[in-house]
Amino acid sequence: MKTLRVVAPGFLTTVQDLGREGFGPIGVSATGAGDAVSLRAGNRLVGNPQGAAGLEMTLVGGTFEFPGGAVIALAGSEFGATVGGATVPAWTAVEVKAGQVLTLGPTQGGARSYLCVRGGIEVDKLLGSASTHILSGLGGMEGRALKREDVLRIGDAGEAGEGGGFTGRTVAGKPLEKLAARKVLRATEGPQSDWFPEPAQKVFYGSTYRVTEEANRMGLRLEGPAIGEGSHGEMITEGVSLGAVQITAAGLPIILFVEQQTTGGYAKIANVISADLHSVGQLRPRDEIRFEKVDWETARKLFIEQEELLASKELIDG
Amino acid sequence: MGYTFAVMSGEMGASARFVKASDQTLLVYMKESISPAASERVRKLLRLLELEPIAGIRNLHPGYRSVLVKFDAVRMGHEELEKVLQSYLVRVEDVTLPEARLVEVPVCYGGEYGPDLEEVAALHGMMAAEVIHLHTSVEYLVYFLGFVPGFAYLGELPKELVTPRLTTPRRKVPVGSVGIAGNQTGVYPFATPGGWRLLGRTPLEMFRADREGLSLLEIGARVRFTAIDAERFAELKRG
Numbered sequence: 401m402k403t404l405r406v407v408a409p410g411f412l413t414t415v416q417d418l419g420r421e422g423f424g425p426i427g428v429s430a431t432g433a434g435d436a437v438s439l440r441a442g443n444r445l446v447g448n449p450q451g452a453a454g455l456e457m458t459l460v461g462g463t464f465e466f467p468g469g470a471v472i473a474l475a476g477s478e479f480g481a482t483v484g485g486a487t488v489p490a491w492t493a494v495e496v497k498a499g500q501v502l503t504l505g506p507t508q509g510g511a512r513s514y515l516c517v518r519g520g521i522e523v524d525k526l527l528g529s530a531s532t533h534i535l536s537g538l539g540g541m542e543g544r545a546l547k548r549e550d551v552l553r554i555g556d557a558g559e560a561g562e563g564g565g566f567t568g569r570t571v572a573g574k575p576l577e578k579l580a581a582r583k584v585l586r587a588t589e590g591p592q593s594d595w596f597p598e599p600a601q602k603v604f605y606g607s608t609y610r611v612t613e614e615a616n617r618m619g620l621r622l623e624g625p626a627i628g629e630g631s632h633g634e635m636i637t638e639g640v641s642l643g644a645v646q647i648t649a650a651g652l653p654i655i656l657f658v659e660q661q662t663t664g665g666y667a668k669i670a671n672v673i674s675a676d677l678h679s680v681g682q683l684r685p686r687d688e689i690r691f692e693k694v695d696w697e698t699a700r701k702l703f704i705e706q707e708e709l710l711a712s713k714e715l716i717d718g
Numbered sequence: 719m720g721y722t723f724a725v726m727s728g729e730m731g732a733s734a735r736f737v738k739a740s741d742q743t744l745l746v747y748m749k750e751s752i753s754p755a756a757s758e759r760v761r762k763l764l765r766l767l768e769l770e771p772i773a774g775i776r777n778l779h780p781g782y783r784s785v786l787v788k789f790d791a792v793r794m795g796h797e798e799l800e801k802v803l804q805s806y807l808v809r810v811e812d813v814t815l816p817e818a819r820l821v822e823v824p825v826c827y828g829g830e831y832g833p834d835l836e837e838v839a840a841l842h843g844m845m846a847a848e849v850i851h852l853h854t855s856v857e858y859l860v861y862f863l864g865f866v867p868g869f870a871y872l873g874e875l876p877k878e879l880v881t882p883r884l885t886t887p888r889r890k891v892p893v894g895s896v897g898i899a900g901n902q903t904g905v906y907p908f909a910t911p912g913g914w915r916l917l918g919r920t921p922l923e924m925f926r927a928d929r930e931g932l933s934l935l936e937i938g939a940r941v942r943f944t945a946i947d948a949e950r951f952a953e954l955k956r957g
Contacts, residue, residue, distance in 0.1 A: 421776045421777045421788065422776065422777050423777075423932075424777045424780070424786075425764060425779075425862075425937060426867060426868060426932060426936065427863035427865060427867045427868055427869050427933070428867045428932075429866075430777065527932075535866060535910055536867050536908045536910075536925070537908065538867065538927055588740060588741055590739065591737045591738070591739040591745050636751070636782050636783060637782055637864065638779075638782070638783075639739075639743075639745070639780065639781050639785065640739075640779070640786070641739045641743040641786065641788070643740060661864065661865045661866060662863075662864045663781055663862065663865060671739065671741070671743075673741050674741050696796065700741055700791055700795060703741060703742075703791050703792070704791075704792055707792050
């Protein structure tokens, strides 16, 4: 069986797939890749199912040895990757020979890079998913971020396992442009939008917000102009959606992210649309963002277009 | 602004309110306020959706009086889902819920396990023993599970014990800590940040990945806390 050995883990590297849905009634967060679009495109490059598990790296990448070689692809932000001194660009399938080492550095762009390996990363699945939920220590590699000398199994890719037909494949230019991470996040109304009167809405959609240091897989706290409180009723704890924009008592937004708690007690003014969730996964502290309001129809149309693009032949060159 | 729709079914008064929460979620409000009756309607809708799953529903997040439904937005839109759900809502009152389990949760109160016990007692002008007596005197209902895996929102506390949460939450609450906030009580299944006031700790594991059902408690279960001493705590912890 092929393996991947962690020489250095990087800042925060976890095993992620597309998460575990269906366990909300026992409080289990779906979790999953912060930039699922990148993970899915990376998996397609190496011939995996879109939802195969890969490694999610955050801000600073790791160093990994492949004792038996592998076909890999990096997707998401550029982390200055090299193998044997040669640059490994993102969005390209490359072959790593037995014993070679892949080295990544600090990000040159957004927050996350994904290492996809032909055959997928294999860990014991929890509730149908390989994803790590750091807060509760569940899933992935022993429920935690990777550390030095961890050895991860690489799945069997089947007959075409040697990967000859995959190396050199890239994500095509046009789709890549369409899937690029945005700093203007499109959002629909949230369930308590009408708690925030017109002046508050104007501040929210008209201002630039900065991502604070408190930005992680659970959520991203923003700073900027405070949103005046409306005439709120009493907020009763209820289920919360991925990408929900909560307004705290101080009037500042928090975007709930993949490792979100399943229920919450803050009012939500807006919700980032599904087609822009992967952009949230590329935000770093001090990034400046804005929100742009879209209607329900547009949100759904953009989501369906993105899903079709990710599944399309046109996504991949070669 | 929030789009709403009301379903009325004559004499049952089976109304619900739909609110779009995101482009792939729909909130179904079963009642407007917190009550055991609201919780029962939430559980009945969950049960019905469990017995007769709707294709395209990906997840359910129950709350005190609502269910957040996550759906596959490629497959359906809010309006389609609402239509299907309406046919469920008119039948909600007829759902028979499984008999609620009563789960006993042993707690070692005070000392290092319950660092806020004395302060809670002082806030209410009573002795620590009275706080323990009150906390163990009633049966609690699991309204729903949320926050983190296996965290049950239990209600309601005896009126004399209703206490605001801490102004500054702790960065890390030890596993098994039993806390109170407002008129709720609960047990922290994992070492997480938390703002509830800690009265004690249980040696039970609230959530285990290798156990059938995973969570010790489920929505609708009843809970009774019993006081144990440190020795018994250590014994139970060892298994």
